[in-house]
Amino acid sequence: MQTFPEPVIEPILAMPEAAYLQASSATPAFSPLYQQIKGLILNSLRAGEWKPGEMIPSEVELAGRFHVSQGTVRKAIDELAAENLLLRRQGKGTFVATHAEQQVQFRFLKLVPDSGTRGSEGPAQRDIIECKRGRATADVARALALRNGDMVLQARRLLSFGGAPIILEDIWLPAAPFKGLTAEQLANYQGPMYALFETEFNVRMVRAEEKIRAIPATELHVAHLKVPLGTPLLSVERVAYTYRDEPMELRRGYYRTDTHHYHNTLG
Amino acid sequence: MQTFPEPVIEPILAMPEAAYLQASSATPAFSPLYQQIKGLILNSLRAGEWKPGEMIPSEVELAGRFHVSQGTVRKAIDELAAENLLLRRQGKGTFVATHAEQQVQFRFLKLVPDSGTRGSEGPAQRDIIECKRGRATADVARALALRNGDMVLQARRLLSFGGAPIILEDIWLPAAPFKGLTAEQLANYQGPMYALFETEFNVRMVRAEEKIRAIPATELHVAHLKVPLGTPLLSVERVAYTYRDEPMELRRGYYRTDTHHYHNTLG
DNA sequence: CAGTGGTCTAGACCACTGG
DNA sequence: CAGTGGTCTAGACCACTGC
Numbered sequence: 001m002q003t004f005p006e007p008v009i010e011p012i013l014a015m016p017e018a019a020y021l022q023a024s025s026a027t028p029a030f031s032p033l034y035q036q037i038k039g040l041i042l043n044s045l046r047a048g049e050w051k052p053g054e055m056i057p058s059e060v061e062l063a064g065r066f067h068v069s070q071g072t073v074r075k076a077i078d079e080l081a082a083e084n085l086l087l088r089r090q091g092k093g094t095f096v097a098t099h100a101e102q103q104v105q106f107r108f109l110k111l112v113p114d115s116g117t118r119g120s121e122g123p124a125q126r127d128i129i130e131c132k133r134g135r136a137t138a139d140v141a142r143a144l145a146l147r148n149g150d151m152v153l154q155a156r157r158l159l160s161f162g163g164a165p166i167i168l169e170d171i172w173l174p175a176a177p178f179k180g181l182t183a184e185q186l187a188n189y190q191g192p193m194y195a196l197f198e199t200e201f202n203v204r205m206v207r208a209e210e211k212i213r214a215i216p217a218t219e220l221h222v223a224h225l226k227v228p229l230g231t232p233l234l235s236v237e238r239v240a241y242t243y244r245d246e247p248m249e250l251r252r253g254y255y256r257t258d259t260h261h262y263h264n265t266l267g
Numbered sequence: 268m269q270t271f272p273e274p275v276i277e278p279i280l281a282m283p284e285a286a287y288l289q290a291s292s293a294t295p296a297f298s299p300l301y302q303q304i305k306g307l308i309l310n311s312l313r314a315g316e317w318k319p320g321e322m323i324p325s326e327v328e329l330a331g332r333f334h335v336s337q338g339t340v341r342k343a344i345d346e347l348a349a350e351n352l353l354l355r356r357q358g359k360g361t362f363v364a365t366h367a368e369q370q371v372q373f374r375f376l377k378l379v380p381d382s383g384t385r386g387s388e389g390p391a392q393r394d395i396i397e398c399k400r401g402r403a404t405a406d407v408a409r410a411l412a413l414r415n416g417d418m419v420l421q422a423r424r425l426l427s428f429g430g431a432p433i434i435l436e437d438i439w440l441p442a443a444p445f446k447g448l449t450a451e452q453l454a455n456y457q458g459p460m461y462a463l464f465e466t467e468f469n470v471r472m473v474r475a476e477e478k479i480r481a482i483p484a485t486e487l488h489v490a491h492l493k494v495p496l497g498t499p500l501l502s503v504e505r506v507a508y509t510y511r512d513e514p515m516e517l518r519r520g521y522y523r524t525d526t527h528h529y530h531n532t533l534g
Numbered sequence: 535c536a537g538t539g540g541t542c543t544a545g546a547c548c549a550c551t552g553g
Numbered sequence: 554c555a556g557t558g559g560t561c562t563a564g565a566c567c568a569c570t571g572c
Contacts, residue, residue, distance in 0.1 A: 325538060327538090341539085357538075358539065359539080360537090
């Protein structure tokens with residue numbers, strides 16, 4: 001078991017002293033104590049001090065470790081929970097969020113059936129069509145912050161709901177962090193792909209950006225999605241990011257929207 | 268100037284007593300004090316005690332009014348601010364959110380240019396193509412929680428960016444709350460439509476749900492969006508809700524996605 | 535300078551979970 | 554029952570705004 005050193009903040013007492021903690025830049029850029037605590041907790045998450053699904057130390061324990069009051073730790077955790085990095089469970093503790101939980105199974109999939117709720121069609125069927133190693137093309141390299149020609153893994157898969165093929169996805173991953181990932185792993189793994197990434201490669205997808213367009217079906221889509229050539233499809237290009245805000249996955253999805261739709265809530 | 272009675276909560280003292288406030292149902296359903304305060308503030312918003320853009324009473328004043336501590340009021344306001352109903356400005360006060368502010372001008376429009384940022388194309392051009400009264404069809408009535416045949420206002424408009432037509436929208440509004448709305452008002456009003464609704468009709472859009480599909484361009488789209496027949500377009504169906512969670516607008520938008528895309532962030 | 539929201543603390547007590 | 558997160562209070566002080 002790895003041990004982790006105590007944080008190097010002893011002199012924290014109150015807000016004004018806390019301000020000393022920051023790197024003094026041109027702009028003083030005051031940052032409240034709880035933000036600094038939030039940063040320290042985030043660092044522990046990044047360092048893997050607590051793994052996904054595990055319980056983190058209690059609020060009082062963290063308060064003692066950081067030499068601040070429980071309320072300050074609380075506010076830091078509040079924000080991390082609001083960002084879906086932590087999960088609070090009253091009476092139990094605070095846990096590192098994971099994609100493996102049933103309740104947040106489809107947190108990143110916004111396609112839902114026109115009638116009924118998700119799951120009413122039964123479990124999703126995931127078929128890996130292809131999986132290979134290759135070199136990043138210019139657009140893939142740019143999206144993943146790689147250099148042209150860096151090694152990437154590419155997978156193509158088909159998602160079916162209620163027996164009908166609905167989504168065709170092309171996925172690119174930087175080869176280095178996913179060293180050892182095989183087509184068999186992808187094909188045999190039951191459950192969301194991001195859960196596999198967590199448990200096997202210590203890669204946690206935390207946030208994603210999607211660009212959505214309408215495009216006509218090509219022969220590729222005709223073959224797998226069983227739609228006529230030229231049928232309008234939703235093109236969903238996603239870049240997923242880790243704790244460190246590194247882009248770690250590029251995914252191009254093609255969604256049939258004759259029986260499903262992309263659902264979004266505007267707040 | 269309208270006056271508002273003090274809230275009818277005198278006996279609030281602490282958490283256990285506060286629980287007495289609730290309607291006692293089969294399930295005791297404990298609700299914390301700050302949630303009740305949040306409800307009271309929300310009621311004031313609904314009643315129009317403070318208008319969009321106006322400052323609400325200070326935290327200490329509200330704490331006095333509700334006989335709770337400032338911290339409790341604070342937590343209630345925190346949640347309302349997180350839901351974009353209130354806007355906190357340090358040193359100034361807390362304000363009722365409005366669609367008229369420059370910074371949140373396009374809070375509900377997720378279409379952005381492929382390159383550059385929004386606004387880089389210059390201001391949006393809004394052209395009202397048509398505006399008429401009519402009776403709700405079955406689907407419109409269902410979306411707006413009306414009865415079949417209830418009177419509705421319908422408008423069609425074209426949004427252009429940098430001189431190019433990008434969005435065609437059909438909008439349905441229940442006639443009753445928008446009594447007196449004219450095509451001239453819509454045509455002449457500069458700024459977001461939701462700002463007009465606020466100032467003229469006391470209707471504040473607070474939340475919306477969108478269903479997105481890919482559809483082929485029809486003759487209607489060809490005529491206004493200048494695309495070939497059958498071109499894939501993004502179909503965005505939006506229902507917008509008020510403070511009271513009443514559906515108050517149905518909007519069907521058709522987006523060209525050759526130079527723009529729908530952008531979404533997954534948390 | 536007064537008034538506002540923002541931070542932090544210390545302590546009390548409640549609600550929920552599981553042994 | 555002990556341990557956890559959740560609520561509430563009272564008070565001090567800080568940061569920001571505008572007069």
